[in-house]
Amino acid sequence: MNSLFWPLLLLCSVLTTISHGQSVDTSEDVSFFDVEDTETDDNFFDIDVDTDEETETEINSPYSVNGSVRQEFTYGIANPGSLFAREQKGIEKIKSELFLQLQGKPAANLKLKASGLVDYEWGSWRNDAYSLGDMSANFELKDLFLDLTTDSGLWVRIGNQILARGEFDTIKMTDVINPIDLSAPAQVELKDIRIQVPALFLSAPVGAVTTELIVTHDAGFDKFGTLGPGSSFDFSLLTQQSLALLPENVSVVSEEQEPNKSWEAVSRVNYKLNGGDVSLTFGEVNWNQNSLHSIKESSPLIMEYGYDRVKVVGLSGNLARSDYLFRYETALHDGRKFQTIDPLLAWAEHKQIVAAIGLDYNGLSDTVLSAELNNTNIMDYSESLVSEENAMGYLIQARWSGFNDLLSIYGAFNKLSGDESSIANLFIEYDLSDSLQLDGRLIIYDAKSVSDLFNTFKDQDVIKASLKYSF
Amino acid sequence: MKTNAILAGILIILGSTSITFAMTADEIMKKVDDRDTGETQISTATMTLIDKKDRKRVRKLKLFSKEFSNVDKSISFFVSPTDVKDTSFLSYDWKDETKEDDSWLYLPAMQRVNRTAAGDKSNSWMGSDFTFSDVEGTELTEYTYKIVSESDPVDGHDCWKIEATPISKAIIKKTGYLKTVNWIRKDSFLLVRGIFYVKKGKKLKYYSAKNIEKIDGIWTAGTIQMVTTKNKKVQHSSIFSLENVSYNKDVEDQMFEVETMQRGL
Numbered sequence: 001m002n003s004l005f006w007p008l009l010l011l012c013s014v015l016t017t018i019s020h021g022q023s024v025d026t027s028e029d030v031s032f033f034d035v036e037d038t039e040t041d042d043n044f045f046d047i048d049v050d051t052d053e054e055t056e057t058e059i060n061s062p063y064s065v066n067g068s069v070r071q072e073f074t075y076g077i078a079n080p081g082s083l084f085a086r087e088q089k090g091i092e093k094i095k096s097e098l099f100l101q102l103q104g105k106p107a108a109n110l111k112l113k114a115s116g117l118v119d120y121e122w123g124s125w126r127n128d129a130y131s132l133g134d135m136s137a138n139f140e141l142k143d144l145f146l147d148l149t150t151d152s153g154l155w156v157r158i159g160n161q162i163l164a165r166g167e168f169d170t171i172k173m174t175d176v177i178n179p180i181d182l183s184a185p186a187q188v189e190l191k192d193i194r195i196q197v198p199a200l201f202l203s204a205p206v207g208a209v210t211t212e213l214i215v216t217h218d219a220g221f222d223k224f225g226t227l228g229p230g231s232s233f234d235f236s237l238l239t240q241q242s243l244a245l246l247p248e249n250v251s252v253v254s255e256e257q258e259p260n261k262s263w264e265a266v267s268r269v270n271y272k273l274n275g276g277d278v279s280l281t282f283g284e285v286n287w288n289q290n291s292l293h294s295i296k297e298s299s300p301l302i303m304e305y306g307y308d309r310v311k312v313v314g315l316s317g318n319l320a321r322s323d324y325l326f327r328y329e330t331a332l333h334d335g336r337k338f339q340t341i342d343p344l345l346a347w348a349e350h351k352q353i354v355a356a357i358g359l360d361y362n363g364l365s366d367t368v369l370s371a372e373l374n375n376t377n378i379m380d381y382s383e384s385l386v387s388e389e390n391a392m393g394y395l396i397q398a399r400w401s402g403f404n405d406l407l408s409i410y411g412a413f414n415k416l417s418g419d420e421s422s423i424a425n426l427f428i429e430y431d432l433s434d435s436l437q438l439d440g441r442l443i444i445y446d447a448k449s450v451s452d453l454f455n456t457f458k459d460q461d462v463i464k465a466s467l468k469y470s471f
Numbered sequence: 472m473k474t475n476a477i478l479a480g481i482l483i484i485l486g487s488t489s490i491t492f493a494m495t496a497d498e499i500m501k502k503v504d505d506r507d508t509g510e511t512q513i514s515t516a517t518m519t520l521i522d523k524k525d526r527k528r529v530r531k532l533k534l535f536s537k538e539f540s541n542v543d544k545s546i547s548f549f550v551s552p553t554d555v556k557d558t559s560f561l562s563y564d565w566k567d568e569t570k571e572d573d574s575w576l577y578l579p580a581m582q583r584v585n586r587t588a589a590g591d592k593s594n595s596w597m598g599s600d601f602t603f604s605d606v607e608g609t610e611l612t613e614y615t616y617k618i619v620s621e622s623d624p625v626d627g628h629d630c631w632k633i634e635a636t637p638i639s640k641a642i643i644k645k646t647g648y649l650k651t652v653n654w655i656r657k658d659s660f661l662l663v664r665g666i667f668y669v670k671k672g673k674k675l676k677y678y679s680a681k682n683i684e685k686i687d688g689i690w691t692a693g694t695i696q697m698v699t700t701k702n703k704k705v706q707h708s709s710i711f712s713l714e715n716v717s718y719n720k721d722v723e724d725q726m727f728e729v730e731t732m733q734r735g736l
Contacts, residue, residue, distance in 0.1 A: 044698075045698045047521070049519045049527070068553065068554075162582040191581075194582070210728075272573075274563075274570050274571070320586055320587070320588045321571070322588070323589065323591065362587070362591060364591065365593065365594060366591075366594050401595075431528070431554075435553070468554075470553035
């Protein structure tokens, strides 16, 4: 499906180039302007607008409720095959979504926020066609927290919250608190990518730095797709494929263990200086994806999956110079387990160093170009591991906004770390009005070989369209 | 022409009086640059964006700024509409001209603060006809100035008409303007009108300030507008109205930290 993506990305680039082309017009004089003819009082346009006298009342109101209603259509443009509910091209999903948010400020130093999402899928793929009916609504609690601040600068936030940190989203380094929604990679709305966790967050200025302490309880794990109506990213298929390699006389059952410790803690020290920011991260967390911890000798074999307890030490930051923003991040993960080639061996524990650098270029009119490179290195490497000792991935992206921010176009190509899997994404958003937003998206998955992570899902390419009304 | 961020530079000026004789263009613009904008400013703003089909979009903001000994800091919070609510923008405008400005953007969808590069200041500021260079200001030394007219009244107030020409291609690239023509009110050193010659697309932008009054002893334009035209036809316009402006009120230093962006108002 790359043949579809690249022309569209090219279109995005052409729009960018046109924009840039205009901005580098070498014409130095202003002779094309008839200066004298333009200087009349009429040119200064006495435009009257109705000023809303309620503005200050609205802004100073201690409570506000807002939200959005969103209708989304997803259409599969490839033939995923018999492993999935939708085996061929066709409607993948019709979904309605209601998002509500309450914000309040009951006292000068106290704030609260509560939000939730109700979504409803209108049907599912049955008997070689998308059929309406037999579906139910799902409720998901989003933010639910209290903020307390003191005159000394101490900030406490307690409750269900997102704590997005670090400089990169493509690979996990120091942003280790919130689980990620991987139920449909690259298809999830920005605001829904991270999953809120119950946490206590403390932030306090100490001299020139700001220190943070985050403690979570029962924070949950990354969200994957599961087999069922409409599901296209059931990652348990990968486990099944792995188990299919076992000898015929070996049967197994899987069990999943809860983490030994339900709490996680991360502390950060942030330093802000002219032209750049630096953060140090120290933490002990449960890794949000499970690994094979042990195999019990019995008949059938019991494969015990669990969640690694990982110590994290990391450094992240950025440097802004003129039109460029350079970003960097690195972390040592101590305690992660990695899959072995032999499916009858528990995964092996190794330390891992993960690093990424990125460069954003802001020098083109209304455009941001960005390139990121990431690397993972497994220390004390053994040839028995499935993963490579060193693995590289990269992301290139371009974003253009024009017509006074009415139209935005975003294109990205993400080559995943560790294999030849990739995700290409083209996103177009148009504001019909302040409250009505229309967007379209093309997402293309690719893989080169059967061992690639996305090989099973490489035909889940979709186009999506959604209409959102905000209130 | 270093200014406080968030339009303060083109909105407000100290009423310096009676030094209106025999001044050169450079001296006048220095007076404009040296105006007192208060140690702190708090205001509520309504920004109305109007396209050529007369469709309106309205954004409401809360603005804070504070002058420190070595830096001017400002922060703006979008209050409405819902799709931009809680978006905030923080900037530090260092008085040491060798230091680049610092700025951060908080997007509520990501719940993360991102540093932004200084970038192309000719870009639209929040979808308006104002650019980042209009909002954040430029250096006085980046232009040469010429008095075009010693007396050119605007709305009954005597004004100097001064042409400002960028000293280099780099400044043109940074601001997006080939030159500007400015009307400076003689009684207040306030920029009340301007024509901006836009390089990209060969457009003209017309700036005007209205509802001018003294608030807390400081000249303030209650409404400013910027109209973008091409071939004498209006393409887009932006009207920025200030309400509840106050100066020199206590604003805590903590207001201008990235943590405040995350917390919101």
